[in-house]
Amino acid sequence: MNAIEDPDIVHLYTKIRNNPHYLEVPSEMPFVESPLHTAASQGRTSLALEILRLKPLLGKKLNLDGLSPLHLALSNGHTNTVRRLVKHNPVLIRVPGREGITLLHYAVEKEDIDLLIYFLLICPSSINDMTVRDETVVHIAVRNENLRAFKVLLGWAGRTLNTTVLPWRNEEGNTVMHLAALTNQSQVIKSLIRYVHVNEKNLEGKTALDILNPENVEARKILISAGAKKGSSLVDDATSCENYLKSTMTRKESLFLFGAYLDYGLSGNMRNAFLVVVVLIATAAFQAALTPPFWISHNGTTPVFPSITSVYNETTSTNSTSTNFGENTPLIAKTSVIMNTIAFSLAMGTCTILTNAPLQKLLLPSLALFSVSYAVLAWGIYPGTEGQFNLVALEVLYALPIFTIFPWKIIRMKGRIRGDICYGYNLDAVKYLTFRSAFTKLRTPTESDG
DSSP, X not given: OOSOOOHHHHHHHHHHHHOTTTTOOOTTOSXXXXXXXXXXXXXXXXXXXXXXXXXXXXXXXXXXXXXXXXXXXXXXXXXHHHHHHHHHOGGGGGOOOGGGOOHHHXXXXXXXXXXXXXXXXXXXXXXXXXXXXXXXXXXXXXXXXXXXXXXXXXHHHXXXXXXXXXXXXXXXXXXXXXXXXXXXXXXXXXXXXXXXXXXXXXXXXXXXXXXXXXXXXXXXXXXXXXXXXXXXXXXXXXXXXXXXXXXXXXXXXXXXXXXXXXXXXXXXXXXXXXXXXXXXXXXXXXXXXXXXXXXXXXXXXXXXXXXXXXXXXXXXXTTSOOOOOTTTHHHHHHHHHHHHHHHHHHHHHHHHHXXXXXXXXXXHHHHHHHHHHHHHHHHHHSTTOHHHHHHHHHHHHHHXXXXXXXXXXXXXXXXXXXXXXXXXXXXHHHHHHHHHHTTSOOOOXXXXXX
């Protein structure tokens, strides 16, 4: 070979020639100090990469101290070795060491922002990992008063639409808001207001306002302005949830059920089939606006409705018997157009409902403009009534998703939590999990909530 070989790698293969089982680790040995542990802890990057390439499973093996090779490399300051190894296999970032601490947790503890960002970029799902104390990386950042790391994690969660990690609780039932109040971090409290319930109770029944130092006037104002209360003034969660589950389902809740069905019960094929039918209805309704019923014509600004009898007589034999609907023709025509307008608007609203976010935000303005275009065409049939058609078209278009989808989305936003709710729950969480369970099995805690 012409390439210059690393002496460590040459030495490795010498050992393998002498002992082909040199890198073998018996499956019955859950903890072992492997050659990869030694190479990584010493920062011998090329050797560690070669061993990891030959034996990928060694990257997940823990030594007798409960540490993986990458934990050793990171604790010894060999960040370049860690970067190279996780680039080869990003899943290694999620390997839990002693007390369930992953590399991401370690980076937050040591306030290594550069490494934190790198880990998030190559393994985004690592933000969901928890320690044995049920602490997320956000808990660790706030507990250690690492404001820089917290802001990075909050920005990442917001941009990746993974803010569900923020309300999670630790083993004491504390959310990140509780920890921020405990450590008097006003900036953190202000940042969390839009993501975390301010009145969540921990296992001691205390809210963030209970825990907060009374002398922290700034944080106190922030919490109170967001509706924070003391735990003693709140209805017990178990009692409110019990009363809710014992009550009869209301009409409003049937909308929640419909929204949950669209999220979890409607398969992709069914959704596509509905969209095809809806588009056909909208197309037919729009075409009907282009071809006015009963051959309506205009005399100046006044619509003229020839009787059905006269039109019929012009195209058929004069001996045929017909009925004159001349007096009722305007009413029939106008009713037809109004019904057609409602059908068109319902079709447009259904398109909005069946389209998943964030496409809904792009689709709704387009459908609104399309509906206005339809209303203008309908107004061409009945001059002076454009306000009626605009009102009907736009009200139905916007009212349908508002009264069907948005109530469920609000409940989903407030109640979305992990599958593990052993540390407590609130009424919003019960509503969300109840309606979601009607159409899907509860997911495992490691799965993202979509």
